[in-house]
Every structure is written in C-alpha cells, then in structure tokens.
Amino acid sequence: MSEIRIIGANQNNLKNVSVDIPKHRLTVFTGRSGSGKSSLVFSTLAAESERLLNETYSSYMQHQLTRFEKPDVDHIENLPVAMIINQKRLGGNSRSTVGTISDIYSTVRLLWSRIGEPFVGYSNVFSFNNPGGMCEKCQGLGYVEDIDLCELLDFDRSLNEDAIRFPSFRPDSWRGKRYLYSGLFDNDKKLRDYTEEEMDTFLYTKPRKLKDPPENWPRTAKFEGLIHRFRRSFLLNDNFEKKRFLEDVNRVVTSHKCPACDGKRLNPKVLSCKVAGLDIAEFTALSIDDAISFLEARKDEKAVFIIKPLLEQLRALSYVGLNYLTLDRETPTLSGGESQRIKLIRHLNSPLTDLVYIIDEPSVGLHPEDIEKINGIMCSIRDKGNTVLVVEHDPDVIRIADHVIDIGPGAGRHGGEIIFRGTYQELTESETPTGEALKRKHRLKEAPRQPDGFIRLENITRNNLTDVSVDIPKEALSVITGVAGSGKSTLLFAGLGNSSESIFINQKPVHASSRSNLLTYMDLFDDIRSFFSRQTGLKKGMFSYNSEGACPECGGKGVIRTELAFMPDFSQVCEVCGGTRYRPEVLEAKVKGYSIADVLALTVEEALAVFRQNTGVITRLRHLEATGLHYMTLGQSLDTLSGGEIQRIKLSRYMDSEATGQIFIFDEPTTGLHEDDIPRLLACFEQLISQGNTVILIEHNLTMMTHADWIVDVGPGPGARGGSVMYSGFPGGLPGISGSPTAKHLGRYISE
Known part of the structure; x- marks a missing residue:
C-alpha cells in the first residue's frame, strides 16, 4: 500500500508502461515536450481516479459531473482520490471574481454585516448576485x-x-x-x-x-x-x-x-454601510496587500473571530505572489498561472489527507523568486500525509523532488517509455535528455548584438507604472523580466500596443472548436484535400469531415453521444467509421497507401516524409517542426492544446512570411518546453531577427535570459512594490544589481 502501481498503460503514445509511484512523497515527472508525461499522469492516473470516484455517486449526481472514459491501462492499484490542479483558467463569467471563487468574499460579507455602519442587513445582501443587494440598473454586473x-x-x-x-x-x-x-x-x-x-x-x-x-x-x-x-x-x-x-x-x-452604482455592482442602501470609511466594494478594489493592512488596523472585538481567518486567506494569496490582485478582479481575466495558484492555496489549509495532488507545471508564469514559495506549499501539502505528483520542466522545481520519473527518450512515437526512476542527484548523473540538460553549465551570451538604433518607450503611466521610460534595441533579442505582477506586460502593451509594427503572440486560445485541427489553422487542410482529390478522382468536399465526406452515422464527429435522461450521457466511438469521422468510400480512397484519416493521424515529423514532394505543404510543416511541435498529429483538435503549444503554432505561421521591420512580442514562449527544446525556439527567433525584425520576450526562464542580447528587469516586487525599471542593458551588467530578485537568481544560475 506504500506505492501507487500502474500496470500496462497504453494511453496515447505510452508503450505498455508499468511503474510504481511512492506514496506520501513528492514525485516530479520530467521529459521532452510530447514525451508522454501528461498521458501517464493526467490521461491515465488522474482520469481513472476521477472516473472511479464519480461511479460511487448516484445516477443523478453522475449526470452533473464530467464523464471520464476508462483510460487504456490494464490495472492501477492503491489509487487514492485525486485533486487535480491544472493550468486551465478559472473561467466563469463577469459575476465570478477572485473573491467569490476563493470564498474570501463570503467572509468579507459577513464582516461588513457585523461591524459595518449603518446596519443594512445580513451577509447575503452584500452579494451582487443577490436580488436584494444588486444594483437594479446593471443587475450586479457593474456595467451596462x-x-x-x-x-x-x-x-x-x-x-x-x-x-x-x-x-x-x-x-x-x-x-x-x-x-x-x-x-x-x-x-x-x-x-x-x-x-x-x-x-x-x-x-x-x-x-x-x-x-x-x-x-x-x-x-x-x-x-x-x-x-x-x-x-x-x-x-x-x-x-x-x-x-x-x-x-x-x-x-x-x-x-x-454602470452610471447608477459607478461600477460597484451593489445598490445605494448596501453601499451606505461602511467599515472605517470604506464600503464593501471599495474594500474589494484594494490590492491584496492593502486589504491586509486595512484589516490589521481593525481592533473591533466583535470582529476578531472573522478577521483572523480572513487575514490567513489573504496572506496566503500574498505569499504565492498574488498580492497585486484585487478581490473584485473578474476570474476570466486571470492567466493560467494565476488561476493555478488560487487553486493551490485552496488546499493549503485543507484537513483532508491521503489524497494524491496532481499539479501541472506550477512554475508557469512564475519568476524563480516565486517558485521558491510554490515549492514550499507543495512540500507542505506532502508533509500533511498526501502524495504530490508534479509534471514539470523547471530545474528549480525538479530539484525539490523526493523521486523523479523521466519519460522519453523523445516526443510522440519516439517517447512513451520510462527511461529513469530515482532521486534528483541520480538524475543529474544519468545520460537521459533531462539529466544532460540539468548538468549543463550556463553562461551569458558572450557577444550580444550591438544596438543599431532603439525603440523608445517613453513616460508610461498605467497600472503600477508611473512615468517609466526605457530603450529597447532594434533587430535584437530582448528579454523583459521581473517577478509576476511587476509591470512587464503593462510596459510593453502600453508602449507598443498601438504600434502598427507590433505583433503580439500570446498564449490565448485561438477561436476553435473540436472540429478545428492543426491543418485547418495552418491553412494546409485545403491543399491536402486538393491533393487527395487529384490523386483519387473523388470530389474535394469528400475529404472534409465537416462536409460531404462526413460519416453519416456520427456526422463527422467520430463519436456517438447518447443522452440517457437522468443518467450520464454515454459516448462511444462510432462503429461505422471507427472514430475516423469519414464515409467508408472516402477511407477506401488512398494515396501511397494512406487514407485521409491516416494522414490526420500522422505526426508532423511523419508527415514530412509522406509529403516530401509537395513543396507548399512541406514548407509549413517544417516551420511547425522548427518550433518544437514535431510530435503533434495533423488532426489534433486545437481545443486540446496547451498555452505554450498555441503560442508556438502562432509563431510558425510567421516563419514563412517575408516580414521585416516588425516588432514581435512573445509572452513566456518557453511555457511547456523542456530545456533541450529551447534551442529550437531560439533558432526561430534568430531567423526573425535575421530578416530585420525585433524580437522581445516577456520571460522568466533563466536559460532564455542567458541567450539575450539585452535585458530589461522590472521590479523589484509585484503590484505597488514594482513598476520600476531596475536594469536595462547588456546581460552582463544585471547580476551586479542589488535589490533585484532576477539578478540574484541569474547570478546563481550562471555560477552553478
């Protein structure tokens, strides 16, 4: 019972993997992007835990829950209940805020109902989702x-x-x-x-x-x-x-x-109730740090038992680097990293034990200074008697592992095997791609490009920036760094957001459905369908599962979903097309032994060999390969991609353009990348620069900083404690800057 035992896992690219994972330890899963880490941890272990747990509920309850298909695994033994902390944004709508999603706002409402003056009602009237409290004009939205x-x-x-x-x-x-x-x-x-x-x-x-x-x-x-x-x-x-x-x-x-409530969401009666001169909306508009200071100054004896747990919750948010947020911040505006940290601190004081916490790349969006704090929280969760499993690339997270499982050796069909199990120290002595990357010595770029002109960002005042000016060299690789919330993104969006030369490539999902795939986004599917039509004589529309070629049974979806009233919906692979989405006569039409469904199942790497005679297709596939996405299948739905993969797909569309004189701005492009895949990305940036473009990265990754021509460090802290340019210049001058968290960690990195 001291180990979780996985036997015969074949999910996605896994090759009959069997592995024992120690309980009550912190295990980090490493490996190249696309090697099979998520297939083992999320698609196999987490999915099976949630599926089995859901089956213990009544039919009515199961209908309300997400349905998980049984993963392709022979057997899993000693499997605890899983708590999954992923990078999915908290989502919700404009009625969902940091305060409501974290349950902090319910405590704030209780506080105002107890000590606010004049008394206007009990805690529920302070809810902007309650008809008794909401502004009549905007119905509690704050806007019309x-x-x-x-x-x-x-x-x-x-x-x-x-x-x-x-x-x-x-x-x-x-x-x-x-x-x-x-x-x-x-x-x-x-x-x-x-x-x-x-x-x-x-x-x-x-x-x-x-x-x-x-x-x-x-x-x-x-x-x-x-x-x-x-x-x-x-x-x-x-x-x-x-x-x-x-x-x-x-x-x-x-x-x-809303002109009636001035955006405060509540009606005049509720807003008339104040604590120390602030109505409840004014309190939730304070930064987390300012809210803490406000509450620490309250000495009302009636409120001590309310303020104490409220301060604990707010201090936890501040500790994980979210002190710049406000409780009224709408959850759809939060990044994946911010969402993940809010989920994480929910479990910090949980009395539940013997669970398995599964955490997906907790370093995303975090500066090395903040990663230390996240590491502390994960160790705390482990020390309460839980098992913690982390999928991660960042060396600073891998370093704290009790146990490491490395998957590889490559990506896609070249991965899917356990290539190492042991301690961090043993990993650094191994010859796996991860082990080689971890023992590699790093030094700053020896000959950074000499600036031949600058882009001037001048007198910027927005959010936590006050009259900030900075120069960024043209036709060079610049890294803008600093702790989360320090003002990096604000600096660039305020300074370059209206520039016609600026191209922002972020991690926001592309507008896509389950019917959109890698080929449709790259504008390649039309070429491939034309190619199949010419070679086989069938109409071009027959090679689209959204058109004439769609399987008549499933309508081109590949699955049949049956609604069972109060029972959960039942999904199964379409028996007519076998999940391929196409009509039988389309599947019979083959070119070089491949049907159109076979082509969609190819990885980018495999497709390069199949289409080597088609110049247009090959060129765009090579650009995908160049960004490190060689392991993705051509038919992969866009709604299944990570933020880092989305950003790299967007980048690949510019690789065959003749763009010149443009300013390319990337938001944390190393997200989800193994250290060994970073050189691929750097080669893409170098190509853009060689064409006469400027590349600017908002980045925390220390390896990427060592390759910069120029570094701008914003800080020193987040929110009100940030907003200053700590350093702007060649990388060699940064480690000597006192008071800069980036300088401290970069200095450590190049000296290890």
Missing part, C-alpha cells in the same frame, strides 16, 4: 451594455433582404422567421421607410401572443421585439450562443461602467 442599432440593422434593406445584420437572425433562421412570419410587417419594405409605430413594434414589443397570426407562425410562439430578444439571448447570460457569436456580439454591443 447598449445595442448599436447602426451595427445591428441595415436600414437600406428589408427583412427579406437580410436587414438584421447578425448571423442567427438571417431570413432563413428560426430567429429571423419570428419577424418574417409574424404578419406584422411588409417584408419587402426598407427599414428606413418604417413608420415610428412600426419601428417601435419591431424593436421594443414585450413578449406577447399574436392575434390571428399567419398559418406559418408557430402555434405556441410569442412575438418579441428585436431588442428584447437580442438582449435576452446574448447579453443577460454568458451562454454558449454568446460565445459562438462573440465576434458579432462585440461588433453590435458597447459596454460602459
């Missing part, structure tokens, strides 16, 4: 949205001519027919010719039954003015429809601070 009629409507058209300029209101759509079939309007009349009464009926009628409606009007339907219907469908909730048509919603809708 207006519909721009000039964007929504084309007044020179009639209803038959598609006058409503929104995809789901077209004449042939069910929403569009609610106006065309109402019998209330002349469908060939231009909107500009409507009378005032007709326009009022069209736009503002509240839902009502029609008297003597036309025959094609649905019997139970009510007529509703366009503004009411649009507001209800797309503005009142962050629903699937809104996300689906987000680009059009943003075009039609304007948003501004």
Whole structure:
C-alpha cells in the first residue's frame, strides 16, 4: 500500500508502461515536450481516479459531473482520490471574481454585516448576485451594455433582404422567421421607410401572443421585439450562443461602467454601510496587500473571530505572489498561472489527507523568486500525509523532488517509455535528455548584438507604472523580466500596443472548436484535400469531415453521444467509421497507401516524409517542426492544446512570411518546453531577427535570459512594490544589481 502501481498503460503514445509511484512523497515527472508525461499522469492516473470516484455517486449526481472514459491501462492499484490542479483558467463569467471563487468574499460579507455602519442587513445582501443587494440598473454586473442599432440593422434593406445584420437572425433562421412570419410587417419594405409605430413594434414589443397570426407562425410562439430578444439571448447570460457569436456580439454591443452604482455592482442602501470609511466594494478594489493592512488596523472585538481567518486567506494569496490582485478582479481575466495558484492555496489549509495532488507545471508564469514559495506549499501539502505528483520542466522545481520519473527518450512515437526512476542527484548523473540538460553549465551570451538604433518607450503611466521610460534595441533579442505582477506586460502593451509594427503572440486560445485541427489553422487542410482529390478522382468536399465526406452515422464527429435522461450521457466511438469521422468510400480512397484519416493521424515529423514532394505543404510543416511541435498529429483538435503549444503554432505561421521591420512580442514562449527544446525556439527567433525584425520576450526562464542580447528587469516586487525599471542593458551588467530578485537568481544560475 506504500506505492501507487500502474500496470500496462497504453494511453496515447505510452508503450505498455508499468511503474510504481511512492506514496506520501513528492514525485516530479520530467521529459521532452510530447514525451508522454501528461498521458501517464493526467490521461491515465488522474482520469481513472476521477472516473472511479464519480461511479460511487448516484445516477443523478453522475449526470452533473464530467464523464471520464476508462483510460487504456490494464490495472492501477492503491489509487487514492485525486485533486487535480491544472493550468486551465478559472473561467466563469463577469459575476465570478477572485473573491467569490476563493470564498474570501463570503467572509468579507459577513464582516461588513457585523461591524459595518449603518446596519443594512445580513451577509447575503452584500452579494451582487443577490436580488436584494444588486444594483437594479446593471443587475450586479457593474456595467451596462447598449445595442448599436447602426451595427445591428441595415436600414437600406428589408427583412427579406437580410436587414438584421447578425448571423442567427438571417431570413432563413428560426430567429429571423419570428419577424418574417409574424404578419406584422411588409417584408419587402426598407427599414428606413418604417413608420415610428412600426419601428417601435419591431424593436421594443414585450413578449406577447399574436392575434390571428399567419398559418406559418408557430402555434405556441410569442412575438418579441428585436431588442428584447437580442438582449435576452446574448447579453443577460454568458451562454454558449454568446460565445459562438462573440465576434458579432462585440461588433453590435458597447459596454460602459454602470452610471447608477459607478461600477460597484451593489445598490445605494448596501453601499451606505461602511467599515472605517470604506464600503464593501471599495474594500474589494484594494490590492491584496492593502486589504491586509486595512484589516490589521481593525481592533473591533466583535470582529476578531472573522478577521483572523480572513487575514490567513489573504496572506496566503500574498505569499504565492498574488498580492497585486484585487478581490473584485473578474476570474476570466486571470492567466493560467494565476488561476493555478488560487487553486493551490485552496488546499493549503485543507484537513483532508491521503489524497494524491496532481499539479501541472506550477512554475508557469512564475519568476524563480516565486517558485521558491510554490515549492514550499507543495512540500507542505506532502508533509500533511498526501502524495504530490508534479509534471514539470523547471530545474528549480525538479530539484525539490523526493523521486523523479523521466519519460522519453523523445516526443510522440519516439517517447512513451520510462527511461529513469530515482532521486534528483541520480538524475543529474544519468545520460537521459533531462539529466544532460540539468548538468549543463550556463553562461551569458558572450557577444550580444550591438544596438543599431532603439525603440523608445517613453513616460508610461498605467497600472503600477508611473512615468517609466526605457530603450529597447532594434533587430535584437530582448528579454523583459521581473517577478509576476511587476509591470512587464503593462510596459510593453502600453508602449507598443498601438504600434502598427507590433505583433503580439500570446498564449490565448485561438477561436476553435473540436472540429478545428492543426491543418485547418495552418491553412494546409485545403491543399491536402486538393491533393487527395487529384490523386483519387473523388470530389474535394469528400475529404472534409465537416462536409460531404462526413460519416453519416456520427456526422463527422467520430463519436456517438447518447443522452440517457437522468443518467450520464454515454459516448462511444462510432462503429461505422471507427472514430475516423469519414464515409467508408472516402477511407477506401488512398494515396501511397494512406487514407485521409491516416494522414490526420500522422505526426508532423511523419508527415514530412509522406509529403516530401509537395513543396507548399512541406514548407509549413517544417516551420511547425522548427518550433518544437514535431510530435503533434495533423488532426489534433486545437481545443486540446496547451498555452505554450498555441503560442508556438502562432509563431510558425510567421516563419514563412517575408516580414521585416516588425516588432514581435512573445509572452513566456518557453511555457511547456523542456530545456533541450529551447534551442529550437531560439533558432526561430534568430531567423526573425535575421530578416530585420525585433524580437522581445516577456520571460522568466533563466536559460532564455542567458541567450539575450539585452535585458530589461522590472521590479523589484509585484503590484505597488514594482513598476520600476531596475536594469536595462547588456546581460552582463544585471547580476551586479542589488535589490533585484532576477539578478540574484541569474547570478546563481550562471555560477552553478
């Protein structure tokens, strides 16, 4: 019972892996990007733990939970309940804040209800999600949205001519027919010719039954003015429809601070209640550090038992480097790293033990100074009697492991094997790619490029920056560094955000669904379908699983999902196409022995050999390979990619361009990269610079700093303790800067 035993794991690229993982220890899983770490830890171990746990609940409860398929593994023994702390953003909507997601706001509400003056009610009235507390005008959102009629409507058209300029209101759509079939309007009349009464009926009628409606009007339907219907469908909730048509919603809708509550979300009565001169919204707008100072000054005896746990929660947020956040910060605006740290501290004081905590790259978004604190928290969780499993590339995290499992030796089909098990010290003495990387000596770039002109960022005042100016050399590799929240991103976005030469390449997901894949994003799928059409004689549309070629049984999804009322939805691989998504006759059409489904299953590396005669395809595949994505399959859905993979895909699209004179800005491009894969990325940056471009990296990775031509260090701390340029110049001058956390850690790194 002292080990978790995995026997015969074959998930994704794993090759019949069997391994024992010690319980009550901190084990770090290492290996090249795409080697199989996540397949073993998340897709096998974590998925099976959650699947088995969910099966213990009632059918009704199972229906509310995420359904996990049984992983491809023979057996797992001694498996504890898993707590998964991943990099997925906390998400939610504008009603979800740092305060609500962490449960801190509920304690704050209790405090204001007990000692706030005048007394306005109990804690629930201080909730902006409660009808008794929310501002009536904005319904607790803090902002109001207006519909721009000039964007929504084309007044020179009639209803038959598609006058409503929104995809789901077209004449042939069910929403569009609610106006065309109402019998209330002349469908060939231009909107500009409507009378005032007709326009009022069209736009503002509240839902009502029609008297003597036309025959094609649905019997139970009510007529509703366009503004009411649009507001209800797309503005009142962050629903699937809104996300689906987000680009059009943003075009039609304007948003501004609610004039009634000044963005505070609550009604005047609730805001009249104050503690030491602050209403509850003003308190939640303070930074975490300022909120701590405010609470430490409160000496009310009635509130001691409330303030003590509240301070513990806030100090935990500050300790993990989130002291610059505010409790009213909306969760959708948080980065993956910030989200992960909030999840992590939730478990810090948990009384539960004998769990397995599975943590995905906790170093993401963190400066080495902050990584020390995260390491302390993970060790604390272990010391309470839990098992901690960490997937990680950062040497500073690997160093604290009780046990290391290295997976490789390469990526994709070249990985999927356990190539090392042992201590950190034993790993550094091994000849695995990770072991070789860890014992490599590092030194600063010996001959950094000499600046031939500078980009001047001048007098920037935004967030925690006050009148900051800095020079960044042109046609060079510059690294902007500093602790999380110090002002790095603010500096660049404020200084270069409006520049026509600036190209920001971040980790935000591309707009994609499960039907979008690597080939569609790279604009390669069309070329490959044309190639198959020429070679086989079938129509080009037959090679699309979103069109004529889709399997008739599953509609090109590859799976059949069956809804079972109060039981969980049941999914299974389509028996007709075997999960390939295509019609049988399409699968029979082969070129060089490959069907179109076989091609989608190829890795980038394998596809290079198959398409070596097709210059256009080969060129773009080589750019993907150059960014370190050689292990990805051509048909991999874009909604399954990590932030680092998304950023590298975006980069690859610029590799075959003739871009020159541009400023490329990358936000932590080493995210998810093994130390041995960093040279690939550097080669891409060097190519961009050789074409006459400037490359600027927002980065914490110490190896990347050693390759910089120029370093700008922002700090020294986060939030109000940051916002100053500590150093700007050649890398060699940084280690000597006193008071800089970056200088301290970079100096250590090059001396090890």
